Amino acid sequence: MDEDFAAQRIKKLSLFEAVKNALFSSKKNKHKTLVDQFAYPIGGTGMVYDKMKTFIEQNGGKVLCSTPVKKVDAGENGATSIELMSGEVIPFDHIISSMPITHLVRNLPNVPTDVISAATDLKFRNTILVYLKVEGVDVFPDNWLYVHANDLQMGRITNFCNWVPEINQDEKSTIVVLEYWSYNEDEIWNSTDEELVTLGKKELRATGLIKDLEISQGHIIKIPKCYPVYGKGYKEPLQKVESYLSTINNLSVIGRYGSFKYNNQDHSILMGLLAADNIVNNQNHNLWEINTDYETYQETSTITASGLSVEE
Ligand SMILES: Cc1cc2nc3c(=O)[nH]c(=O)nc-3n(C[C@H](O)[C@H](O)[C@H](O)COP(=O)(O)OP(=O)(O)OC[C@H]3O[C@@H](n4cnc5c(N)ncnc54)[C@H](O)[C@@H]3O)c2cc1C
Known part of the structure; x- marks a missing residue:
């Protein structure tokens, strides 16, 4: 690494x-x-994005979900339109992309071969989330636990009831999630949901955390490409791709896999806000610099009883 x-x-x-x-x-x-301690929305992190969607719509904008983008079109005038997987082409004045940077580059017109080759060197890792419903409360006190055991394949266990108790809505059971990190070609990534639930149940039991409590249900979510891999020397190809994309007018790239940064949510949201500020207020924020200052990150806010407060 x-x-x-x-x-x-x-x-x-x-x-x-x-x-x-x-x-x-x-x-x-x-x-x-x-x-x-950390601050977390009472209804889960989706609340933040639901509120953003409502705000955008109330102000005349449109949010299209489940509408995959095939490619961004760019020419002498910079980025001009996007083409959806459905074939529909929609023109825009400015395009902000948060799709995987590798997908963006591969589908742009006339990209030099060395840039395509640099993009190919950027690798992503996938996550499998195995949600399990345990019939009991106060199962274990931690928010999450990293698991380092040769005989277990999972990497982390999260207990959502301990993030905010309200999330459990007084249920007499507990939802935990086990995470398995993998590449596309790994056997586990290609396992069926049934096989993964069986594996998760076996491994959770083996940790000893839930004693003999029943595991009544399981649910699988597979998230492709969610971890940009900071492999040794990754900055060199990334720099090449960054330099090339910076030459295309009216195109900004942001987000975890959009800009190949190991972002937390706040980084990704900040990138979006600054990209908007660049466009609307003609500012010149360098979006590539966000999430590179690891030392001072999170230094300026403190947790209070009602949420976060930012120190001036
Ligand atoms: C298991 C896990 C746990 C995490 N825990 C935390 C945490 O506790 N705290 C924290 O701050 N962060 C956490 N993160 C990180 C956080 O989820 C990311 O930083 C954040 O979601 C990144 O936001 P984003 O907008 O950059 O990308 P995403 O949230 O990944 O959004 C990108 C979107 O683009 C869509 N998309 C991709 N390709 C296309 C296409 N071609 N056309 C149209 N749409 C497309 C995807 O479907 C996706 O919805 C976690 C991540 C994972 C995977």
């Missing part, structure tokens, strides 16, 4: 600091990687 991966995820956390935190935990001066 490239060192950027660790820089973003664990921000100069030393073994000494981790041990010190375990022995003498205090709320003050806590390392950012070891925070034990």
Whole structure:
């Protein structure tokens, strides 16, 4: 892996600091990687996007869901239109793309071969989410647990009831999700839903976390390409693709797989807001720079009883 991966995820956390935190935990001066509080919408993260959709529609905009885009058309005047998978072509003054950067580049007209080849070097990893309904409450106290065990294939377990209790709506059961990370060609990615639910049930039981509680239901969601892989040397091909895309007028790329950045949601939303500011207010924010400053990220906000407050 490239060192950027660790820089973003664990921000100069030393073994000494981790041990010190375990022995003498205090709320003050806590390392950012070891925070034990975070703000989360009561109805789940989808609330944020539903509100955005309503706001856009109330202001005369249109949001088209389940409408896949085949390609962006660009010529001497820069990006001018998009073509949907249905074949419909829609003209635009400016196009902001958050589709996988590799898909965007491969389908643009007249891309130099070295740029196509650079885009081919950028790899994404998939996630399989195995949701399981456990018949019991207060199953385990953590929000999520990373799993490092040779005999288990899952990488992380999340217990949503511990994010916000309201999400469970007083049910007497608990929804947990197990995550399995894989590439397209891996056997697990090509397993059926039934096989994956069986695997998830077996592995959750093997952790000992749910003791003998019944697992009554399972549900699978497969998310392709959701992790940009910060492999060693990934910046070189990315830089080449960035430079090429920067030459196309009226085209901005944003988002986790749109700009090949290991974004959290706030990064992706910020990219969208700054892209809009560039267009509407003729600003010149460099969107590629977002999510590169790993040290100061999240330094300026604190959690309060009612949500987040930003320190000036
Ligand atoms: C398992 C998991 C857990 C996570 N947990 C957290 C967390 O706790 N906190 C946090 O802040 N972030 C978390 N993230 C990261 C967060 O989900 C992403 O940072 C965020 O969703 C990125 O937003 P985005 O708009 O860039 O991309 P996405 O949310 O991936 O949106 C891109 C959209 O584009 C659509 N699309 C793709 N191709 C096309 C096409 N050709 N035409 C039309 N549409 C297309 C996709 O279907 C998708 O809906 C998590 C991610 C995963 C996978």
